[in-house]
Every structure is written in structure tokens, then in C-alpha cells.
Amino acid sequence: MTDRKRQQKREASGPKPASPEARAIGTYAERYAAGKALRETCPRNAHAAWKAPAGRPDAVELVLRAEKGRVPDLLPLRHGRMVRSAFTFYRGAALTMASDLASMPSSGIHVQCCGDAHLCNFGGFATPERRVIFAINDLDESLPAPWEWDIKRLAASFVVACRDNGLSDASAKDVAMTCVRSYRESMAEFSRMKTLELWYFALGADELVASIKNAEFRQRGLKRLQKERARSIAEDIFPKLVEHKGELPIIKDQLPTIFHAEGHTPGEIHKLQFRQ
Numbered sequence: 001m002t003d004r005k006r007q008q009k010r011e012a013s014g015p016k017p018a019s020p021e022a023r024a025i026g027t028y029a030e031r032y033a034a035g036k037a038l039r040e041t042c043p044r045n046a047h048a049a050w051k052a053p054a055g056r057p058d059a060v061e062l063v064l065r066a067e068k069g070r071v072p073d074l075l076p077l078r079h080g081r082m083v084r085s086a087f088t089f090y091r092g093a094a095l096t097m098a099s100d101l102a103s104m105p106s107s108g109i110h111v112q113c114c115g116d117a118h119l120c121n122f123g124g125f126a127t128p129e130r131r132v133i134f135a136i137n138d139l140d141e142s143l144p145a146p147w148e149w150d151i152k153r154l155a156a157s158f159v160v161a162c163r164d165n166g167l168s169d170a171s172a173k174d175v176a177m178t179c180v181r182s183y184r185e186s187m188a189e190f191s192r193m194k195t196l197e198l199w200y201f202a203l204g205a206d207e208l209v210a211s212i213k214n215a216e217f218r219q220r221g222l223k224r225l226q227k228e229r230a231r232s233i234a235e236d237i238f239p240k241l242v243e244h245k246g247e248l249p250i251i252k253d254q255l256p257t258i259f260h261a262e263g264h265t266p267g268e269i270h271k272l273q274f275r276q
Helices: 003-013 020-025 028-040 059-066 072-082 086-092 094-101 148-164 169-190 195-200 205-210 215-231 234-241 266-275
Strands: 110-113 122-126 132-136 143-146 242-245 248-251
Touching: 059 094, 072 086, 086 148, 094 148, 132 205, 143 148, 148 169, 205 215
Parallel strands: none
Antiparallel strands: 110 143, 122 132, 242 248
């Protein structure tokens, strides 16, 4: 074997040079400085105001446009849920807010957003290990988008919910500020954690409920926690979700939202919707 071939063999079996993506990650200090430098092109106060752009689509029209291709007989159910209040409309109109947010400044950092990060899409749920954790529980609107979109939709949801429940604007502002402050502090903490540590990190519902100062709210939280724990027991869930056709267990029909398409015509489902 020649010296040239030996050198090539050592290079092939030795450590590979870092990829452009790996080099771009840099140290914590470098990433922090790069993130802070983005404030030059997109300062924080640029997010403070929003002005409707020219030719802004009508909110209701956007909702109707997004319904193309959906099961027609289920649309009245969706509309009935959305028209109950400003908050229920907000919950069902993720596209409307995304359209508005698209016209706002962005720092240029894109992530895999939840896409529908309002307060009711967070809650306690049981894990396979029978722990109850607090986390986001709805990801069917997930999409690549600026990271700001999720936090803005989440903070706005608290304001809309406060108004919907007759709370003052001062209370709404306080809640929204608490929301974004918690986000900022948590992200700062997560940025210093190793990948595996972050993967296994979870906010236990027990510690969350224990931190509630109001005794009445804490008691309500404890009751909800007990309910979620019960849901983690397969023997409790299984009979509610399935029925037996002979020896074969199948998912129960729960009209009008859960049904076997071959067992019911759209017209039957349509009648059942309005009967309820």
C-alpha cells in the first residue's frame, strides 16, 4: 500500500469534518449573539402594533374558503360551535389569524409551529407511563412558520378569553404579559439544556396544580387531575370507546362526529345533527 493510499484510508476512517449545518450551530454564546443581532433588522417594538394591510381578506370568507373539500354534512356542526362567542370563533379560525400574522414583521427564524397555539389547546393528559403532564395537545394545524406566530396566537387567546368572560382589559394585559414572560424564561432555560435532557423534560400536572395560590382554583385543578389519571387506565377507556360485533371489538359510533362511513349516509348524519 502506498503512502498516498494509507493517507486516504486514514481520512476515510477518521472523524469527518463538520457539515455546514453543524458549523452554523456554533457555541451557546455564538447562537445567543446571532439571535440578539436579529433585533437590528426586526426590533422588538416592531411587533407592538398591527395595521390591517390593504386588501385584507374577510375573516368569514377565509373560514368558508378553508372548508372546501371537507365533509359538507359536518360543516353546520362546525359553524354552530364557532358562532357561540368571539373566543369560539377565534378557536376555529387559525387560518384567519395566520393570514393576519403573515403581514407582520418576523425575525426570520422558522420552526415547526403548532399553528393553533391558543390556551384551550394546552392541558393535562395521561402519558403511556400513567403520568399526567401539562403540554400542548393539539397539533393538527402544525406547519413551518416564523416562531413568533405561536406565541402571538397564544397571548392573544388569553386576551380574547378574558374579554369573553367579562374580565377587565387590565386583567387581560396582566395575563398576556405573564404568558409571554413565562415563554421567554422557559426558552432561556431550555436553550442551556442538552438535547436528551430537553427530550425528557415534562411539566408534571401535580407541581402545576400545587403552585395555584387560589384555594378554589387549586381544588378544581385537583379534581381535573384525578379525572385525567382515571383516563390513563385502559380498563376505563376501552369500554367507552369500543363495542363488540360478535368477537370483534370496533370503535363505537358517536354521531354526528364519529361514525363508520359505510354504516351511515351523509343524509342520515345531516338529520342527526339538527335533531341534536
